[in-house]
Amino acid sequence: MNYLDPRLELIATARQFYQQGWMVGTAGNLSVVLPDGSFWITASGRSKGELSLSDFVRIYPDGKDDSSNNLKNNLKPSAETAIHQVLYTLFPEANACYHVHSVEANLVSRFVTGDSLPLPPLEMLKGLGIYQENPNCQIPIFANHLQVPKIAADIKERFTITPAQIPALLIRDHGVTVWASSPESARNYIELVEYIFRYMVAAWALGRRGDAGNDND
Ligand SMILES: CSCCC(=O)C(=O)COP(=O)(O)O
Ligand SMILES: [Zn+2]
Numbered sequence: 001m002n003y004l005d006p007r008l009e010l011i012a013t014a015r016q017f018y019q020q021g022w023m024v025g026t027a028g029n030l031s032v033v034l035p036d037g038s039f040w041i042t043a044s045g046r047s048k049g050e051l052s053l054s055d056f057v058r059i060y061p062d063g064k065d066d067s068s069n070n071l072k073n074n075l076k077p078s079a080e081t082a083i084h085q086v087l088y089t090l091f092p093e094a095n096a097c098y099h100v101h102s103v104e105a106n107l108v109s110r111f112v113t114g115d116s117l118p119l120p121p122l123e124m125l126k127g128l129g130i131y132q133e134n135p136n137c138q139i140p141i142f143a144n145h146l147q148v149p150k151i152a153a154d155i156k157e158r159f160t161i162t163p164a165q166i167p168a169l170l171i172r173d174h175g176v177t178v179w180a181s182s183p184e185s186a187r188n189y190i191e192l193v194e195y196i197f198r199y200m201v202a203a204w205a206l207g208r209r210g211d212a213g214n215d216n217d
Pocket of ligand 2: 027028029080099100101174175
């Protein structure tokens, strides 16, 4: 049986997300867990639209990477590796963690000042595991601390106290991160959350235009 390197799926998905404008300017990072509990993560600062197999860093269960080899190849793990690590610790069933920076995610992160954003009761929530009549669903918002380990600590503290309703979190003025049992599900979750954010921004704009429309009556 030929073993498909899981990085190939991440390369293809990163290119798709780059083309959608969600991973421009090296933004975003993707990771996938291997059978031994280590995970591949996109190397820091690489253009996500043109990744190759050598643009990944392997992080081992003890948190270390092949630093000597990586140093030689000018490879650094994603600056947001700590967020992937804490999510894999909190959700051991997760085998993939994706993070992107869309304009919509940044806009909706400012729709509220608090630490959670209510989501509209859209059918798309079913794709995130929410099967309720008139769902009351929120996505948690985290402060975009300069020190990423602080964001990771906030995530650990929050989800230890308040379980996540959906496999997604929003970092204010930054972007969204999802975790899933497979790379394919992680890709679907990003697409679903970004659809919901696009809907929210469009509804907000229509609402404002609606107000403007009244002025012209
Ligand atoms: C211009 S993106 C700033 C860093 C960031 O938020 C990101 O998602 C990418 O960081 P990485 O170290 O994974 O390239
Ligand atoms: Zn980021």
